Each structure stands twice: as structure tokens, then as C-alpha cells.
Amino acid sequence: MGGNLQRAVWRLRPDPSSSVLGRIAVPIQPCRTGTAIRTIFAHAAGPQLLYNHVKYALWTGEKLSMNRMWRIFPMTRRTTRRTQIKFLGYFIITNLLVAGIIGSLLYWRSSQAIWQETISSEQSAFTEMNRSTELLMNQVELFMSQIATNPDITKMVKYNEDDDYEKMMAINNDLSWKKVLLSFIYNISLYYPDEEMVYEVNSGFYKLEDYPYSNLLASVVKQGGLRERLPVSRIGSMFGPDRNLNVVSIVEPIPMDGSAPQAYAVINIEASYFRDIINSYINKDRMEIYFTNNQDEVIASNRVDGNYAEIIEKTALSALNSGSSGYKISKFKGDKLLVSEVTSEIYGWRFVSVIPYDTIVGKVQFIKSYSIAVILLAIALGLVLSLRFSNQISAPLGAITELLNRTGNRQNDNAKDVFKYITGNIQRLVERNTQFEQHMSEHLPVLRNNFLMHILMGHVPEQEELEARLGYYDVQYNADAWHNVCIIPLANFRRQSGQHSEQEMNMLAVYLIEMLNEFLDNGRRGLVLSTKPDEIVIIVELSEDGATEGRNAIPELALNIQNVVNERIGYMPAIGIGEPTRQFTRLSESYEQAERALQYQMLLGDRSILFYTDIKSMQDAHFNYPFKLERRLLEALATGEEAVVVKHNGEIFTAFMSGGEYGEVFYYYMHLLNSTVKFVFEMGVNLEHMTIGGNLYREILECSSNTEVRIWFEELFVRISRKINERTSMKSYGFVQSLEQYIQDNIDKDLSLAVLAAQVHLSPAYMRKLFKEGTGRSIKSYINEIRFEQAKQLLVSTSLTVAEVGERIGYGKVHAFIYFFKENAGMAPGEYRLKIRREEEAES
Template identity: 25%
Template sequence: MKGFGIYKSKKYLQRVLISIMLSMVVVLMALAVANTYVLEDSVRRNQEQSNLKVLSQIQYNLTYMNEIITHLSNYVNKDNQLATLLFDMKLPKMDFIRGYQRMSSIMESASFLHSIAIYNHTQNEIYGTTSAFLLDGGKTKSSIRDWLFNPSKPHPTSRLIPVSLEKADGGIDAFAFLVTNSLKPFSRAESAIILYIKSDWVFESLKRMDAVSNDKEGNEIYIADQDGHLFSSDDAVTDQDKAKRDQIKQLVQRDKAMNQQQSGFVVGKIDGSKQLVSYMDDGVRNWTIIYVQSYDLMMKDVRSTRTKSFAITGIFLVLSIGLSIWLSYKLYTPIERMLRRIRLQAPRGGSNATPFDGDELHLMSDNYMQLSHKLQEISSEQIVSKYYLRKLLTDSSLFTHHDMLEVIEKHGLGISVKDELLVCVLRIDEFQAFDRNTTGAAKKLYSFAIVNIAHEIMAKQHLCEVVEVRGDHVVLIVSNQSAGAGEGDHADRASEPAATLAEQVVPIIKDIQQTILHFYGISLSCGVSDSIPQFPYISSAYNQALQVCNYKIIYGHMAVITPDQIKENLFNKQSAIPDVIERKLSEALKKGQMSEAGSELEKAFTMLATFGYDDMLRAVSNLAWVVKNTAAEIANNRVIKFDVDLEYATLITQEKETLEEMYIALLSLCARICEGQRPATMERNDMILETIKELVEQKYADINLSQQSIAATVKLSSAYIGKMFKDSTSMSITEYMNEVRLKHAQQLLETDDYTVIEIMEKCGYSNPSYFFRLFKGKFGSTPKEYRMKKSIS
């Protein structure tokens, strides 16, 4: 509950958290919905394409079935035994019997035939094969006659026509196929053979096609004739089925009228459930093939995927909420730090505390406005008071007792004229870097903060004044009078044993240093003066505090230094490092002995720590010059360049503020000097080797060039330079000379038209056979062969 209360009090954090959380929730939910919508649309489109293929295959199957029946009808129409039934005016009994037998044999040969009927227009008689046709007293014959001779609806020939032979509910049990000698619609003036095809044969074929193409149950296939009547394989057609078929017909007709296409897809409510209806026109038979599927069944996997998607989205929502909380607190951290700083300075409790109803930004804004108003309230009187304080620090003897009382009373200065006083100087460490890296506005802000924090912390226990001087330090004038104590309390406090004023002030100064370092990252060192009896000695105390503060060169940054700590330094008469230390340091550097150089440097700085401040700087500068001059002397006596920045030595006292930093800088410089040196013998040998190689490169064309002539040139013995060259390069001087000469001979052969003899002479050879032998040993061919190969290539 406590954590919830803290969260509840942070209104801006609530806004950040809710904004991030809602953004993540909206994005994740939108993504989940969009994914399911795209998935459903993709599944529907794939199913539509699959249905289109199924309908196309059904259309092809119907066409193929129509061709089978057409072939059978042509065969039947040309049968001689059936011709008597078709055309004879008087039919002998035996011909009648043979015709019926022939129709029976045809029925047995074609399993898809329901029955056969023959119309003889000369007799106006119909003959049929079914038992009902023969035994029902002429009802079937009458039904066939009524259908066949319907004047309002002429029947096309060689086409499957859905008919109802035995059903009275409108359901079809066969397809009629009229066969005549003409292709015109049937008329009573011509004979015809009527082949009745089983409806199951047509619809079962379509169902098998559907079963192969689709594994979903509950799919239905309908055939709509040109009048819009729907037919299926169902034997019984109830009123509910009729209503369902009417809904399917309306959906298809509406979509056809809207899109004007021969095939299409429509989704709608049929018999209370959502269905996908696919249709395709069969132009040959004027039929429309309709394929009805349950939309919910088709989308079963999509719904399952949607459920999983929302479950995964829910998991990610929980994770996003956790991430939102973490991210919100991460973004809120700078604001919370600022609030801590504001609350540190804000009044705690009391009647003056005002309730706050806004969020954190409003709180900071109000705090900023209060601070701005507070800054604006600094009047000319306050500016003048700062002027008098600075004047008091520079020359306090100008103020008489009466003048001082008047200034204190008029400007409200926190300085006691009766109690002892103390002056503290707070100086910014590494001020050059601070001044270089901080803008002017930021400097003013930091100065204002240091002055106010120092005054607030010190004023809790002592009457004091704080003023900024020259930008790099702040001065505190502390009175040995408790904050809020009146003049009447002085005698009572003086009679009580207590710590000295300096002992009371030092812990408070350390508290000021830590507070400023914590909030602003600024390190301050402090110099504390001796206690003075009255205000006329403030200038002297200020100068003393400045001098004492300089001794942070010994005690380091963040030090609080009192005069007692530097008494030995002030009374030390020694002002220079003994010459023997400087001499040993120089000798160690020349010899490259880093351990000895470091030891001498450590002795010097141990001694330096007891000097006065000015003597310290002078002695460190002298040490730096000793190191620089030694390095310069080493560099002058070396052949190889000495890569050390010697000017850096003279800048150490300017860039470093403490003896420790100066010691490390000089020690590092000495290490680089020692590491940069190499043995003198190695330098001499390198110089001789480079000289020999340079002589060979310059005089390779001289026939008289030899190891002896080179030794005479460098003023050394032939044996010495020969051994030194062999040890260093793994080849003799003569071998090196031949390498250089042959290299130049190779270049001349490739680029110039000189003869081989001329090239030999230009490369310092006088004996052709010796030159040819050396060249072939180097390149594997004679000079002429080499030139020929290069010219060809």
C-alpha cells in the first residue's frame, strides 16, 4: 500500500505510464485484429479460388456426361429395331415386342439410364420402358405427354432437362434428354426418343468431385435451370428446404445483377447461418452451378488461430505493462532527481507550507517561478551589501567601529562586531578545466548555488556572510556567535567551555563540500584562517585563508586546511632541492635507469612537501627543467630521433594543482625518456649499416667499388664492417653489391635499348662471363634471353 501511495502521488509518472501503456495496448490489439482480419480474408480468398476450380471441374464433368449421353442417343436413334416404334403407322405385334426388348437391352447396358420413352408422331403414341408406364393406367404416360407437349415451354434437344417423373413435391428424379432428327426444339410434328437419366448419377458425380476437392462436411451443390429453379440430389424437399433454396437463389441473382459476371462469390445468411455461395454459369445447358459452404465451418481454423493470437497478445500485453512500468520509471528518473533537489530546499511542514494539487512539472514550474521572484527581489541594497563585503575583505582597516555598525545595521550584514571572526575561502578545484568547459550562464548558476548552500548550512549554527570573489572562490566570514543569539547571550556563552571556532567550523565546511559535490558535481577545497578578535583584521584573515588554501597542493582536492596544518611549511627555511638529487636524476635518465630516476624523483617530492607554497612551485619547475634539459641533451647526442614532447615538462606546474599529480606527470615523462633510449652500440651499428647501403646505391656503377673501398670510406677495417654487415643482414657486402647491380641491370634490360655489354658496364661489371653467370644464377636465363622473353610478352 505504501508503494501504491507513492505511485499515486506522482501524477506526472501516472501520465507517462498510462500514455506508454495505452500506446502499447492499442498497438498490440490493433496488430492482433489486423492479423486475424488479414488471415480471414486470405483464407476466404484461397477458398474462393479453390471453389472456382471445383466449379470449373464440375462444369467439365457435366459437359463430359452430356457427351456420353449424346453418343448413346445417336446410337439409339440409329437403331433399326427402334425405328419401327418411332415411325411406323401400323406397328406389328412382333415389331412392338422386339422394340421393347431392344429398349430393355439398352437400359441394361447403361446403368445411368432411368428409363426410355419413344414418341411416334404418326401414331401420336408414346411407348415407355418402366413398369409404372405400363401398369398405372396411363398416369405416367399422361404426365410425360403433358410435359412433352407443353406449348408454353418448348424443350431443346440434346440437352439434359431436369424433370419429375414420380415426385409430386417438385423434386427431380431424372434428367430428360430429347433425341430427334433435327437440332431444333422439339415439336409434335416429329418423332423423338426421350432418354431419362438418373438424377443420382449426375449429383453423385458432383458430390464425389466436391469430396475430392474439399474435406469440409456440410457442403451442398445445386443446379439452377434457366427459370431459376434449384435442384439437388435430396429426395425429399421440405418447406424449409424450399425457403433455403429461395434465399440461395436471391443471393446469387442479386450478386449477378450487381457484378454482371458469369461466376462469383457471395457471403450471406442462409437459413440463419452464414454461408459462402460460389456460382458459375454453364452456357451450354443454360444452368448455373451453385456451391454452398458453411462460412463458420470454413473459418474454424481461423477462429482457432484467432483465439491463439489473442492469447499470445494477452501475454505480450502483460509483458508490455511490465515494460511500460520499467520504462516510465526510467524516463521519470531525471524528474525524480530534480524533485529531490527541490524538496531539499522546500520548507518542511509548518503553517507556511501550502498544499499542492498539480503534478511534478507544475511543482518544478512553481519552484522555478518562486526562485525567479526571489532573484528579482534582490534589491540595490543587497548589491551594495555585497560591495561592502568585498571592500571589507580587501581593506577592512578603512572601516571605523562606528562606520561598521552603521553598515551592519543598514544592510543587515551577518557580522558580529564584538565576537571573534573567522574567514574561510572555498576554491573550485581544477578551475581552469571548469572555466573552459562551462558556459557563462552555468557559471553564474553554480556561483549562486554555492553561495546559497554555504550560507544556508553555515547559518544554521553561526552568524555568517558569504560572498563570491573573482569567480574562482567563495569567502565565508563566520562570527563566533550562534545563529539567532542576541547580544545578551554572549556573556553566558563565553563562560561555558567550548571548542574553538575553527574546530566548530571545519565539520560544517566538509558538509558544505559534500552537499555541493553531490548535487552539482563541483569539488571545492577550503582554506581556514586563524580566529581574529574583531572586524578590522578581516583583510589579513582573508589573505591568510587564501594562502592556506594554496596548500591543497599537498593535501589534495576537497581538503579543509587550517594554519596549524602548514606551520612546518611556513617556518621551513629550505627552498631548493639539493643539487645531488638533481644530478643523480639527470644521470639516471641518461643511462636509461628508470628505477633510479623514480627513486630520486620520490626523494625530491618527499622533501618538496615540507617547503613553502612558492618554494614548492619553484622547486617543481626546476625539476621539470632538469628533466627537459637532460632529455634535450640526450636527443642532441642521438642519431635516431628522440620522440618525446619536452615542452610538456615546463607546463606541469600550470596544468596540475597537487604535488601528487605533478609527481605522476614527471614520473611518466621520465619513463618515456628511458623507454625511448636504445643502446649506443646499436645506434652506431645502424648508422654504419645505413651508410654502407647508401654508398652501394650511389656507386654501384663504379667498377672499383668493393668492400675494401667502402671500409676506407667509413674509416673502419674491412673485416669489421664485413662481419657486422653479415651478422645484421645475413649476406656479405659483395653479395649485397651484386643484388643492387643485378636489379639495375634488370631494369635497363626492360626499359632501355642499350646493348648487353653497355648495360654490364653501366652496372659496374667488367668481365662479361662473370656478369652472365651472376645474371643467370639470379634470373634463370642469360641477359639476351631475358630481354627477348620480356619483349615477346
């Protein structure tokens, strides 16, 4: 075996002129078998194949020729090179697939997270808005229940007829004070359907036809049960048709035990209050939020000029979940939108948000770019690992690098330098902090206004926290000084100039605040803020002896404020002033006192300076009103004797002049006017014919002296006397007969007092009085008698159903007709028909 090896083995050596192993086989000295094989393994590209060939030569003794050798080597070299290229290709493809999958999963997962976060944040905000609104409704319902359980509410009309003004004022003051506490309430009314009268808090009684919001009352009463929540209405104002606003009406019958209502309590809430609730929770530029009632009517929105209000219709929301909340993707006018909603399970209202889809996509775009960067980074790492397995990728390496530079996230030139990158980030943080401080400085007046408004409302923190927040909001505060609260109402200005828009009124309030701040800076320290849309409050700082200075300096200051406001905007406002207080934490008491003083603005005039101390003493004063002279005057008015009326007018004014101070005399004037208006209503005289400027109360306030007031009353009484003389012969024209005939001919139609009064051109109260005098019965009892007789006739003589008989006599609902018939006949309509037929059969 060793001899064969010596004959057969050739040592191979590299040829310097060739890039492969040498092609010349040189005989070598005999060597040991292991050494020869190790030599071959050291130089061969395919050691296994060469080893097999050598082994074959050793055992067969065949010579290892050059041709056989080169059949081995080139094949081995080519096979190895192909294997390397395939491996590189497979590795790169696999790397690309893995990187693409990872990046896609990252993009999908992150975009879903952003989407869910957007939906979750909206739902959370909607839940808080819903809770705030339900809390508001709970307060209103509690207030409604207090009104409904007050037995004096149903007796207001009787108190008015008995001239029991003490009880009327007590009820009015109680409701007015609760209205002040619940600042979101626009007005409170009590509707008495049997008397067709409406009492509005702080305004007095109205006939239903003269009430500015009569259409609103008619619509809510017509609905029946009155249990629906948040019906939205657009009401007009008694001060002009241009003054309109959206209100949310809440109506409850009185009593609330299910029996026939004797009255209805109506509370109107201005819809803008709900817009404030929305803005307090969400303030996003491109998001639109709508608050709708259970009839899908838009009550309020965070945008006055919303672009997507039409999408709130039921058809647009039908694709949402059937539960209390949901969302969907919708298209509207070519825009792709995300529409979300939350529905109140108690009241049925909705909070609906509309967000343009591109707003959310903008957030996802960052994740998309980040995912692309991750993919490219994974590819780069894969290529680096590929270098460890092959040296054949040097050629495409440049192309791959160029591709990465083109499509990847190019880093900023400054980022190449670590120090420049850090410096740039620090600079951006500094700029961002500067912008934040600038925004805080711009919004500081609004934040200070809100903080002081909470102080006036009684929400006062602890002393240490109070001092810290006063310093933070830059409020100049002297702990040893006295402070006084003055209120300037702008409601009368809005009524006098109803053509101004809401935006113009807000601009006016801002202008007055700036102007009053300048005025105070010139002579006295103080704070001016806005607590309500129609109210400006001034917190005046007095000296350490605030009680004395309040009596001496505040009246002059208030007069100067009136003059300044009048010079700037041509409006002389009333000013309510509370008592001075030494503690800043008790400013809410002075504010409440100023509010109470303003309640006497109607009595003392729109341009008055109303001190709470004066009003308090005025409340405690004993008024010796000449009731006997008033009764004589009204009796003379009823007879239409002008000379007697003028005489009694002079006598009652002589008694007024002995009343004392101006406040007492003015109270007498308002009492006499109220009694006169009530008398005119009872006599059936149209009040519109009695006025010159459209409002008796405004006319009397324009009088500048007691003499002018006496002459004004005298002219009013003469006009009333002449109008009454024209109506003295009303009964001789067959009024009662014509009214009875109309009732008989139209028994199947609406026969309410308002409809009948319109037919005979009289007021409902005067029509009832004349009918009672002519027939001895009320109109309602006569109508019921005619309906009952015709119902009995139809039941016996026709085969109409019970429901059809009810419709023939004016009852649209069958259960109402059955109740009416049973109350009069003692049995149901069907039982009555069966009884009469049995009696007829028995007789025959």
C-alpha cells in the first residue's frame, strides 16, 4: 500500500501566474499518507471530492492524472460560488420579508392604538359632558318639585284678584332668588290654563294672548303629558322682534300627582349655556360637537357656523350602534368623517362629534414614517450580516447604500454631529417653553376673570391657597383694606338695541371692561370682570376705614361710572351696590346683596344707583297706601265719568305726596299702575289702545317729576273712561245669543276661551264675565251641557262607535270622551246605549 501511494500521489502547488491552483502536476518524493492528504485538504476548494478521488487511486493503483484532477477542481470551484450566491440571495430576500412584516405590524398596531385612543378620549369627554348636563337637569327637577309642592303657587291668581301683594311678592322673591342661584335659568313662568293667565317672575301677570312667549306655551301644552325633556324653541322678546334666542324649555304640571293640572311651571334655559359646557371639556380646532334633544334637534354646538350640522339627522346616525354610544366612518359632501355619539339613557339627548378623517390620518403618518425607518434599519442590519457569509456583495453594496440614502429617513445634517444635534434639541425646548409662557401671558386675564368669578360665587379656597393663587393671577390684593362689589347690568341695553348680534355684545363687554379698568387706574384701585353675558362686576378697594368711605365715596364713584359709560356708548346703566366687607373671602355676600338691590330696578328706574342698605330699609318700611281712594278711582272708571275720575286722581296724588321719600312715592305709582292694568283686563278693554309708546311701565319711568306722573295718569284714566263708555251697550247687541249659537254650530271644534274670545272680539276675562251675567252659568258648563246632550242623542239614534261619537262632539281621544260621559251620566257610553235599547225593547 505504501508503494502504491508513492507511485500515485502528486503534490499540487499554486502557480504564481494563475488565480487558481496550479495546473502543473509535479512528482514529489514519497511521503506518508496522512501528510499527503492534509496537503491536499489545505489547498483544495472541494476537499471531500478530492479526498474520494485520492482514496480511489490508492486502492486501485491508478495514476492520478492531470486531466482527472482538472475535472475535479473547476467543478468544485463553480459549485461553491453558485452556493454562495444562492445563499446571499435567499438571505437578502428573507431579511426583506421579515423586515417588511415587522414594519407592517408596527404600523398597523400603532395606527390602531391611535385610533382607539381618539375614540376613547371622545367617549370619556362625552361621558363627562353627559354627567354635567344630567346634574343640571337634576337641579332643575329639584327646583320644579319645590315649585309643584308649594301650595301658594296655585293660588297666585286668587292673590292677584284679592290684591294680596304681600303674598305675591313673597312668592316672587323666593322664585327670583332661586333663579339667581341657578344662573343658567333664563326665565321662569307660571301658566294658569283655566284663567288664560301667565305670571312671569319679576315681570308680573299677562294675559296669554299678550304674553311674549305665548306660542311657546301653546306648543308645549299641546304636546300632552309634558314629560319630554329638552324641547328647543326660538322665542321672541317683548322688547322687539329682532331680539331672538334659542331656549331649552322644561315644563311640569302643577300638581305632579297625575291629577288634572291647575297650572304649569315653565323654565327656559338659554341654549348657549350648553355650548359653554361643551367648550369646557373639548377645545379642538377641527372637531365639531353637537348637543341634540330627543327629537334630534340641535340645541347647541361648539361652533356657531358648523359645517356638518346636517349630518345630525336620524338617517345619518342610523348606522351607529344601538347602544348608548358608538361611532362610524361616514362621507358627507365629499369629506371622510369620523362620527361618534353618546346618548343619555335617562333623557334621550345626544352628544355627537364630527372629526375630519385626515386629522387622524395626520397622526398616523408619523407612525408610517417611523415604520419605514424601522424596515430600512432591519434591511441594513441584514446586509451587514450578509457580509460575514460572502465576499461577493461588494458590487451591489454601493447600489443598496444609494437606495437607502434615497428612500430612508435622511437625518438632518446637524444630527451627524452629536453636539450640534443636542444643541438643536435644547434650542427647540427653549423656544417651546417661550411660546408656552407667551400663551399663558395672553390668557392670564381670562384665567384671572374665571378665578374671581368663582370667588364671587362663594367657591373660596383656604387662606394660604387663596393668597398663592392671587399672586399667581397677578391680583393686587390688600389684606387690610375693605372691598365693595358693584354690578352693572347690560340687559336693558340689549333690550333697547336688540339689533346687535351676540358677538357685538361680547365685544361691547370687553370694551367696557378695558375702559373701566383705565378709569379705576386713574383714581382708585379695583378689579373689573365679567360674571355673566349681560353683567359686569367691579370690586372696589376701599381704605382701611371702609365703612365710612363706602358711605361717602362709593355714591360719587358710582355716579362717575354712569357718566363714563354714558359718554362712551350712550347708555346710562343702573348700578347695584352691596355692603362693604373686610374679608376678601366674603365678597360673595356683597355680590349677592348687589344682586338683590338690582331686583328693585323696575321700581326705582333703569338709571338708578341701588344700595342694598337703602333697599333693606325700604323693605322694612311701612307703606300707608291710600287703598280707599284707589277703590273710589276705579269705581269712577267703571262708570266712565271723566270729571269724577280726574277729581279722584288729584285726591290720590295729594295723598301720595304726603308719603315721604321718593322711594315710597315711586312704589305708590307702580302699585296704582298695577291696579289700573288689572282693572283694564277685567273690563275687557284692549291695553294696546291705552299706550302711546307700547309699554306703560316704560312710559312712567320716562317721567322726570311728580307733576308729570300725575298728568300722565290723568290722561291714561281719561282714555280708559272713554273706551269703557263705548262698551256700555255691549249686552244689547245679542252677545250671549250669538255666542251660544256659535257653540252649538261648532261643538265638534276647538272651543277654548281664546278661540271664543277671538270670535266675539273680546278678552277672555271680559267675555266670561258678560256670559255669566247674561246666563247665570259659566261658558265651560254650557259647552259641557251641549256636548253631553248631543252625545246621548248620537248614542241612541245612530250606530256610530263610541270613538266616532266622541269626535262628533269635539273629543279627539276616546278615553277623554269616556271619562267626560261617565262623569256626567254615571256610566260609560256603551252602558248607556245598552240601557236605553233595553228600555225601548221592554216598552215595545
